[in-house]
Amino acid sequence: xxxxxxxxxxxxxxxxxxxxxxxxxxxxxxxxxxxxxxxxxxxxxxxxxxxxxxxxxxxxxxxxxxxxxxxxxxxxxxxxxxxxxxxxxxxxxxxxxxxxxxxxxxxxxxxxxxxxxxxxxxxxxxxxxxxxxxxxxxxxxxxxxxxxxxxxxxxxxxxxxxxxxxxxxxxxxxxxxxxxxxxxxxxxxxxxxxxxxxxxxxxxxxxxxxxxxxxxxxxxxxxxxxxxx
Amino acid sequence: xxxxxxxxxxxxxxxxxxxxxxxxxxxxxxxxxxxxxxxxxxxxxxxxxxxxxxxxxxxxxxxxxxxxxxxxxxxxxxxxxxxxxxxxxxxxxxxxxxxxxxxxxxxxxxxxxxxxxxxxxxxxxxxxxxxxxxxxxxxxxxxxxxxxxxxxxxxxxxxxxxxxxxxxxxxxxxxxxxxxxxxxxxxxxxxxxxxxxxxxxxxxxxxxxxxxxxxxxxxxxxxxxxxxxxxxxxxxxxxxxxxxxxxxxxxxxxxxxxxxxxxxxxx
Numbered sequence: 409x410x411x412x413x414x415x416x417x418x419x420x421x422x423x424x425x426x427x428x429x430x431x432x433x434x435x436x437x438x439x440x441x442x443x444x445x446x447x448x449x450x451x452x453x454x455x456x457x458x459x460x461x462x463x464x465x466x467x468x469x470x471x472x473x474x475x476x477x478x479x480x481x482x483x484x485x486x487x488x489x490x491x492x493x494x495x496x497x498x499x500x501x502x503x504x505x506x507x508x509x510x511x512x513x514x515x516x517x518x519x520x521x522x523x524x525x526x527x528x529x530x531x532x533x534x535x536x537x538x539x540x541x542x543x544x545x546x547x548x549x550x551x552x553x554x555x556x557x558x559x560x561x562x563x564x565x566x567x568x569x570x571x572x573x574x575x576x577x578x579x580x581x582x583x584x585x586x587x588x589x590x591x592x593x594x595x596x597x598x599x600x601x602x603x604x605x606x607x608x609x610x611x612x613x614x615x616x617x618x619x620x621x622x623x624x625x626x627x628x629x630x631x632x633x634x635x636x637x
Numbered sequence: 638x639x640x641x642x643x644x645x646x647x648x649x650x651x652x653x654x655x656x657x658x659x660x661x662x663x664x665x666x667x668x669x670x671x672x673x674x675x676x677x678x679x680x681x682x683x684x685x686x687x688x689x690x691x692x693x694x695x696x697x698x699x700x701x702x703x704x705x706x707x708x709x710x711x712x713x714x715x716x717x718x719x720x721x722x723x724x725x726x727x728x729x730x731x732x733x734x735x736x737x738x739x740x741x742x743x744x745x746x747x748x749x750x751x752x753x754x755x756x757x758x759x760x761x762x763x764x765x766x767x768x769x770x771x772x773x774x775x776x777x778x779x780x781x782x783x784x785x786x787x788x789x790x791x792x793x794x795x796x797x798x799x800x801x802x803x804x805x806x807x808x809x810x811x812x813x814x815x816x817x818x819x820x821x822x823x824x825x826x827x828x829x830x831x832x833x834x835x836x837x838x839x840x841x842x843x844x845x846x847x848x849x850x851x852x853x854x855x856x857x858x859x860x861x862x863x864x865x866x867x868x869x870x871x872x873x874x875x876x877x878x879x880x881x882x883x884x885x886x887x888x889x890x891x892x893x894x895x896x897x898x899x900x901x902x903x904x
Contacts, residue, residue, distance in 0.1 A: 519834055521795030522788055539791050539832065 420446040423456070430462040430489065436469035444482055451487040459488045510547045510565070520541040520544055520558065527564075541546075541581060549573070549630065560581070563609075571627055573606040573620055582607050582615050588614040639670075641744050641754040641875075642786075643773035645797070647789030649760030651781045652811040655851060656841070657757040657871070659685045659858040663873035665714070665721040666858070669752040672711070673721045674744070676769040677759040678735060681726035687714060688854020689723055698727035701739050707747065716859075721752075732764040737771030746770030764794060770797070775804040777838060781812045782823040791833055807838040809872060814843045826883075838875055840883065841868035 420442055432451075436444050464479065465512040471479070479492050497506070512530040520526050520534060520542035532546035535553045542558035544550055547565040549572070556574035561583040563570030568585045582589045587609055591598060599605070604620040608627065624631060652678070661673045675683040678697065683689045695710035707724070714721040727734075747754055758769035770776065775799045780790040790808070797806045810829055817823035830837050844865040850857040858869045864884075870892045871881045 451659075519795075521798075522792035524795050537832075537834070540788060541792070 421450045428478045430460050433465040436467035461492045462489045464494045470498050568609050571608045577602045577605040584609040639748045639751040640774045643756040643776045645758035646779040646801050647793035648786045651786050654682045658856045658867040661755050662856040662867050663858045665717040668806045671753045672751045672754045674724045675726040678726045679731045683757050684725045685710045686851045693725045696727040698730045737767050740768045741772045776806040780804050807836050812841045812843040839872035
């Protein structure tokens, strides 16, 4: 690790150019109010390039959601820079447990019949059909080895990157994070033979259905397989 | 030691009571000792279809509340010497007057005396359903080739699969109209069985005489020439362990003689 993530850094706020845009480093040893004051001073500098995209390096300090919002607001109010993300080296135990749960996969073998609800914290694999009025819900992705004819909800805890994939996708309802799509006839994305398809949340905020083969390009992060020949 | 079979469907009007009466009669015709139990308390019908309405003296509630002995409440069908009995439902009580434990105890006590105890379940998934299923060893789900009936069958199968003491449910597809299936205007047998993915016990063609015979109090299964009767008889044989091929639904094309006959017999 370079000195940037340690307290040895003299500056409370450091702005640095990288090949991916600007990086604002916040000193994790300084007090929060100090950081805010210094940040305000630094970003207001007229010498800074106008509408650059910036990332915030939080180092080994945990900021609450409200604090992060405040930091972003300071940058937003005092410059034209756009915050595209934050990097943090620490997570709370709670966050960590949630992340572990969401990365785990649960498998259900059998038919999810009308009136039945199957829930998983992480990914959910259903081996069997999901019949009409049957409901499957996952914090992560939903995979159905069978006919998905009921209601599927992926990313139930807010993950917008989650996908729904099925051998046969003719669900009545699809939901990803908070976005719900009713699969009515008016939807022109519905195919005659809904074989091997996946649904994902497009950046436009709409649920899109595509061929399963596209998944590796749409959500490359789903693949956790390393190596191979 | 006999076995208790519950006949259920979720949806009303698909033919639970008619099937109970006909399967019970078909098993009695095969020489088995059968008791039919109507659990549709408050809306009893099974007695009417069997033509035993006038012979009821005591009912299920009377038995459960100790006002009479079981044998006093049982109505004997005189057409079958000591083979077919009915335990009628009460008409002046409702489903909440019975609980599943009582039903279980009652049926356990009766199993020794019969080869088959067939329980007619009321429509719905509430108390009446729970009472009907409690004492059963296995379940038969009735559906018709209509989407609404198949949906409800799916729901009921899900609930039946949660019952620990019950064998995997079997399916009967009732009131099949072959011309609608051929035209693709109704779900076909294959579509229904793949959707519900449980074993098919048999199919019963739709026939007007099912209604007329029910109105007369004579289950249609007693007429061996009737197609619906054949469907029920086949199912009864399968329940007894015979392997009977599934009946074909297509009507035989009339030959030359048949055509001539139909010309002369019309009008």
